[in-house]
Amino acid sequence: MSKVIQLNSKDSVVISIKEIAKGEVINVQGEGKNSIEIPIRTDIPRGHKILAKPRKKGEDIFKYGYSIGKAKKDLEEGEWIHTHNLQSGLSGILNYEYQPITQPNIPKALNYTFQGYIRENGEVGIRNEIWIINTVGCINKTCELLAKMATEQFRDERVDGIYHFPHPYGCSQLGDDLTNTQKHLAALTQHPNAGGILVVGLGCENNQIEAFKEVIGEYATDRIKFLKAQEVEDELEKGISLISELVAHANQYKRQPIPLSKLKIGLKCGGSDGFSGITANPLVGAVSDIVVASGGTAILTEVPEMFGAETLLMSRAKNEETFNKIKNLVNDFKEYFIRHNQEIYENPSPGNKDGGISTLEEKSLGCTQKGGHSRVEDVVSYGERVIKSGLNLVNAPGNDLISVTALAAAGAHIVLFTTGRGTPLGGPVPTVKISTNSELAHRKKHWIDYNAGRLIEDQTIEELKHDLLQYILNVASGQTQTNNERLGFREISIFKEGVIL
Template sequence: MSKIIQLHPKDNVVISLEKVLKGEVIQVRTEENGSIDVHVLEDIPKGHKILMQAVKEGEDIIKFGYSIGKAKNDLSAGCWVHTHNLASGLHGILDYTFEPNIKNTAASDSNYTFQGYLRENGEAGIRNEIWIINTVGCINKTCEMLAKMGNEQFNGRGIDGIYHFPHPYGCSQLGDDLSNTQKLLASLVQHPNAAGVLVVGLGCENNQIEAFKEVIGEFPPNRVRFLKAQETEDELAGGLSLIEELVEYAEAFKRQPIPVSKLKIGLKCGGSDGFSGITANPLAGMVSDLIIADGGTAILTEVPEMFGAETILMNRAKDEETFEKIVHLVNDFKQYFIRHDQEIYENPSPGNKEGGISTLEEKSLGCTQKGGTAEVVDVSPYGERVEKPGLNLVNAPGNDLISVTALAAAGAHIVLFTTGRGTPFGGPVPTVKIATNSDLASRKKHWIDYNAGQLLEGKNIEELKHDLFQYILDLASGEKSTKNEQFGFREISIFKEGVIL
């Protein structure tokens, strides 16, 4: 097997599939000179970039067919290209012009189904769980105890478990922060993976239950129960009584065939490496396209990790109105950095760099591949639920915990989480950890659910696309569970910008 891979005919770098040693000779193809031999000038770590042709200071380094930055100095063919000699070419807030570039994605006639739970409002769930949502962080432990006691008391009663998601907010917040907390928690209350929801308040917080009900909106009366701890003599006994009512309600739901058109997946990458844009992200994008072609929904976020690749998404907007929404999504997030006197393009992370990613452009060009090739149908604010089938963008940062929570709140039944470095984290919904390389998949079996690194070992991406898609259908049908579900890694995190009183 070759030690290197060239991703695009226009590229002037190749990627090392394993460590390449100083003095080795690699054969590569160039647009101008055809096949050439390149003498490697230094040891190149696995997943990193080797320059194919000499470039002058300030010239572009090309990967994925796009510029990923500018050479800091004159560079010779065969050198290692990384942060020491490559700088981001991004700067400032940009103006954009809509240049539509939408590939016609034919609708599928496959009529795929999964075995899910049809809810009263017509939505589908892939789990039949009871969720405990607290309005304020002061009662995290109370809700934790309720979940523990409820699981002990109602085990085997036709539900898939009782879960609580601690957070520190809901009080001492002002303006948008309080609104964001309310919207996100309300969207979780409405999530169809929860057959029933117990909302627990303290009684003196900013996020009062009465106000929170208004944010939640309409819901089946038997599906949500409310408890105010300060007004209940024994909040644990009272909470368990309400949970029992919710369990009785949940028991009426049985798995039945549900069309894939009702399935929503979230798309996220974390701890990316030099293989993320080669294996796991393109694979996730192909599965996203497959689900969308069958009428389903895919949700993409991590706005700062669109910087440098945003025009790819903008030009796939279904119309000019959607294009303008994407422009505002990107530029408003850049203004967020500016308001806090931070560098807009302060990325990638130390782990990304160790894995072979040198600039934000490089990271973003790999990251956005999770969105496949489908047109962008809508853009949703942070904490709100998506409404339209197809590829949706959601406003949230790149932080793993915050963005996965936002994807779940947007309605994702499952999150496809691609990673080259690995993480045990899981959100409130099944979080499928997809390894970009086989080393990680082998070393962290208790974290990783699927190995996209097989693509580097001769597996065909079409074959793997259908294999991962079938895995998702099995997961949605309850025939499989993710590592985060198996080990109890279920967390949420809420975005905060403003003042805490």
């Protein structure tokens, strides 16, 4: 098997599948059917880039068929291409024009089903859990103890578990920060993966239960209960009593066949490497296209990791109004960077760089592949719920836990989380960790749920996309638990920008 892979005939680079030593000579397909021999000028780590065509200083270097930056100096074929000799070609706030493209061939709709729960309002859930949502961080430990006690007491019931998601906010917050906290917690209380919700307040916080109810809007009183700790003699005793009522209510729900069109998947990557845009991300994109073609919903976020690839998403906007929403989404986040005197285009983390990603446009071109080729139907604000089927963009940063929380708040039943470096993280909904390479999948079996590294070994994307989709349907049906569920790794994080009193 070849030690390198070329992703597009326009590319200036090839990607090393294995470590390559200085002095080796590799064969790369050239123009037509001819191959060219490239002498390797330095040791090349696995997943990193090798120059296949000489480049002058300032010239573009291509990967995925697009520029991923410019050469810092004159470069010869066989050189290792990374941060030492490649720099971003992006700068400043850009002007965009609406230039729609013809949508490429999309997959046929599939009549697949999963076993889910139908709630009173007609929404569908894939878990029947009890969630404890606290309005303020002061009572994190109270709610944690309440969840532990309730788990012991109701372990023989048919609910899928009783969980609490700690956070530090809800008091001493002002303006948008308080609004963001309220909107996110309210969205979680309405999430259909929970058969019952207990909202616990302290009593003196900014996020008062009475105000919080207004943010929640209409709700089923037998599915959502409220407890203000300062107003009862024993909040644990009262909490257990209310959870008992919620458990009894949740026990009424039964799994039943649900069409794929009702499924909402969140799309996320973290700890990326040089294989992310070659294996896991395009595989998830292929699955996303199937879900969307079947009437379902895919939700893509991580706005800073769209920088450099945003025009690809803009060209797929369903109309000019949606194009303008995408433009504002991107430019508003760039303005956020500028307000805080941060470099807009300095994004890849140390782990990303170690894995072979050199510039923001390289990361973005790989990251956005998770959205497949579907038309962008809508853009949703941070903390808002998705209401349109199809591919949606949600405003949130790239931070793993914040963006996973935003996807859940937007309504994702399940998050597909691609990673080349690995992470144990899990959100409030099942979080499927998909490795970009087989080495990670074998080494971190307690983190990784699915191995996309097989795409550079012995399987095609056509084969694996149906296999991954079936795995997702098994998770949705409760037949399979993700590692984050099995190990109890469930967390939330809420975006903060402003002042705390």
